[in-house]
Amino acid sequence: MSFSLTGFVRSARSAAADARPVAAVKTLMSQVFADPKAIARAAGSFIGPDECLYEDDGVSIYSVRFAPHELVPPHNHRIHAFLGVYEGTEVNLLYKQLTAGQLKLAKRRVLNPGDTMTIGSDGIHAVHTEHAMPSLGLHIYLGRLSTVSRELFDVETGRSMPFTDDNYQMLVRALP
Numbered sequence: 001m002s003f004s005l006t007g008f009v010r011s012a013r014s015a016a017a018d019a020r021p022v023a024a025v026k027t028l029m030s031q032v033f034a035d036p037k038a039i040a041r042a043a044g045s046f047i048g049p050d051e052c053l054y055e056d057d058g059v060s061i062y063s064v065r066f067a068p069h070e071l072v073p074p075h076n077h078r079i080h081a082f083l084g085v086y087e088g089t090e091v092n093l094l095y096k097q098l099t100a101g102q103l104k105l106a107k108r109r110v111l112n113p114g115d116t117m118t119i120g121s122d123g124i125h126a127v128h129t130e131h132a133m134p135s136l137g138l139h140i141y142l143g144r145l146s147t148v149s150r151e152l153f154d155v156e157t158g159r160s161m162p163f164t165d166d167n168y169q170m171l172v173r174a175l176p
């Protein structure tokens with residue numbers, strides 16, 4: 001199967017505009033990530049830091065790179081998120097928020113090349129890679145991610161705070 005970034009963006013936009021966007025985007029992601037090597041081959045030019053490939057009020061499409069030895073702090077998106085990995089291994093820690101505010105680890109999902117995952121609009125996750133390699137993926141969000149008021153969470157206290165660069169830097173943790 002061949003893969004092109006422009007084709008992916010076009011398909012993601014049309015899936016997000018479907019009458020049942022969650023199901024349509026989920027199907028698209030599993031079809032596209034059935035051949036992660038094809039994405040990796042085409043990816044040469046977009047494996048820099050996170051890059052927004054397209055965004056409008058209905059959909060955001062990102063090329064994402066998670067660095068090794070780093071724990072991305074728990075955060076929400078407030079809109080549906082669809083994650084796919086085409087290189088490296090990405091560990092997703094999915095949290096539930098208890099009534100008192102604290103976070104409880106609910107599930108640990110390891111995504112290897114070809115794996116995809118959907119996070120609902122109330123989902124909270126933290127991410128790290130496995131081994132010393134970055135993980136590379138493509139994400140689709142059902143909305144304009146850059147304008148959503150999202151939150152970051154302090155995993156020790158459960159305290160939530162606005163998703164800003166400063167708060168992110170304060171909460172990001174180095175991993176061995």
Ligand SMILES: [Fe+2]
Binds near residue numbers: 075076077081125
């Ligand atoms: Fe996320």
